[in-house]
Amino acid sequence: MLGTGYLGATHAACMAELGHNALGVDVDAKKIEELSxxxxxxxxxxxxxxLSRNIEAGRLSFSTSYEDAAKFATVHFLGVGTPQSKDGLGADLSYVYSVIENLVPLLEGDHLILGKSTVPVGTAEKLQELADSLTKPGSSVEIAWNPEFLREGFAVKDTLTPDRIVVGVNTHREHSKAEDVSREVYAKAIANDTPFIVTNLPTAELVKVAANAFLATKISFINAVSEVCEVAGADITQLAEAIGKDDRIGPKFLRAGLGFGGGCLPKDIRAFIAHAEELGVGQALNFLREVDDVNLRRRQRVVDLARSTAGGNLEGRKVAMLGAAFKPDSDDIRDSPALEVAAHMASEGAQVTVFDPYAMKNAQQKFPELSYAENTADALRGADVVVLGTEWKEFKELDPQAAAKLVNQRNMIDARNVLPLDKWRDAEWTVISLGRA
Structure with missing residues (x-):
């Protein structure tokens, strides 16, 4: 497994759990030491x-050495990051190319590299050309694409029991071994009737980004409708429940609120737009610009609501932000809506105190200008406005009566639409939920 970030570390550990011998490789020595x-x-x-179970069983190990990777395996998964480029919307592929440049010259015999990173369509073909130019005489390296569909908080389950496996192969390559080897790697999942879908390379490269674009569109759709609900006096939660009963639509990803964040959806849809323009079909994805805009508007809307709730001015007001991770069951703060809202309120003079069950260390490193509490009670103490920014279970189950004894004013902005409004209003809280009267 080349790359031991969120995807790579999870995949390596789960491959060992499935009975394979697995080696995780990364240039970050500190990360490798921790994992080891x-x-x-x-x-x-x-x-x-x-992780611990398979290290102890001797099926899983870690290294910083490409030489170790070359000697260890003939099947290599490529799972390094493809962040948004610093000078545009497109993906930065430097880490992906670096793996090929460092690994392939060391390989002897026949090898398969299965890409898992989210990349622009056409990348696999270019990587194959690069690999061919670097392969030793008498050896062969085949590039195929095997996109990941992990959900943070459910990554182990999604790897061990996936809902589908997609493998993109070079349909012009004679004697391709990618499909047969992939079937062997994923034999247990296939035996449990997991759909195994074989495509060409471009299709496999597009599957993940298309899935993320669809999910982002669904989230932004319900958030756009929630804007209408707010001014019309409708209830977005009831509306979402009603349309979600339609089998063609379904209930998932229809919770209106603060919107999406994280390391995948925002940067993937922007990279999708950018690459479509490079291919000359930019107009086909123009709607994704509005998807992105709707999502970002939700953050500004929460800031506006906090300001209004504070009497029209956040200067000197104490605000408790419950949540820092972009979603519950994660410590990932990449493009976190909750933290962006907190930072915006602080820039307007608010005294913002943040608490999150797991993301505190990451949040403090990125936003040192904010204040941080040791627990929920400390965050609430003396607050004029409380914002529920990440729907952790402990925040959803807060006792409004107990919370009332800690705050200065009973003002709650439920930016995730997860609180029982009647219960909170019975406790004499003023509760504002996005898209609800």
Whole structure:
């Protein structure tokens, strides 16, 4: 497994859990040391147990050496990051190319590299050309694409029991081994009737980004409708429940609120737009610009509501932000809506105190200008406005009577639409939910 970030560490550990011998390789020596000692450098439920169990069983190890990777395996998964480029919307592929440049010259015999990173369509073909130019005489390296569909908080389950496996192969390559080898790697999942879909390379490259674009569109759709609900006096939660009963629509990803964040959806849809323009079909994805805009508007809307609730001015007001991770069951703060709202309110003079069950360390490193509490009670103490920014279970189950004894004023902005409004209003709280009267 080349790359041991969120995707790579999870995949390596789960491949070992499935009975394979697995090696995780990364240039980050500190990360490799932590993983080697059975410590996961991020929060993911269930992963520490899988990691420790397979290290102890001798099926899983870690290294910073490409030489070790070349000697260890003939099947290599490529799972390094493809962040948004610093000078545009497109994906930065430097880490992906670096893996090929460093690994392929060391390989002897026949090898398969299965890409899992989210990349622009056409990348796999270019990587194959690069690999061919670097392969030793008498050896062969085949590039195929095997996109990941992990959900943070459910990554172990999604790897061990996936809902589908997609493998893109070079349909012009004679004697391709990608499909047969992939079927062997995923034999247990296939035996449990997991759909195994074989496509050409471009299709496999597009599957993940298309899925993320669809999910982002669904989230922004319900958030756009919630804007209408607010001015019309409708209730977006009831509306979402009603349309979600339609089998053609379904209930998932129809919770209106603060919108999406994280390391995938925002940067993937922007990269999708950018690459479509490079291909000359930019107009086909123009709607994704509005998807992105709707999502960002939700953050500004929460800031506006907080300001209004504070009497029209946030200067000197104490605000409690419950949540820092972009979603519950994660410590990932990449493009976190909650933290962006907190930082915006602080820039307007608010005294913002943040608490999150797992993301505090990451939040403090990125937003040192904010204040941080040791627990929920400390965050609430003396607050004029409370914002529920990440729907952790402990925030959803807060006792409004107990919380009332801690705050200065009983003002709650439920930016995730998860609180029982009647219960909170019975406790004499003023509760504002996005898209609800």
């Amino acid at each position: 000692q059975g410590r996961v450098p991020f929060h993911e439920p269930g992963l520490p147990e899988v």
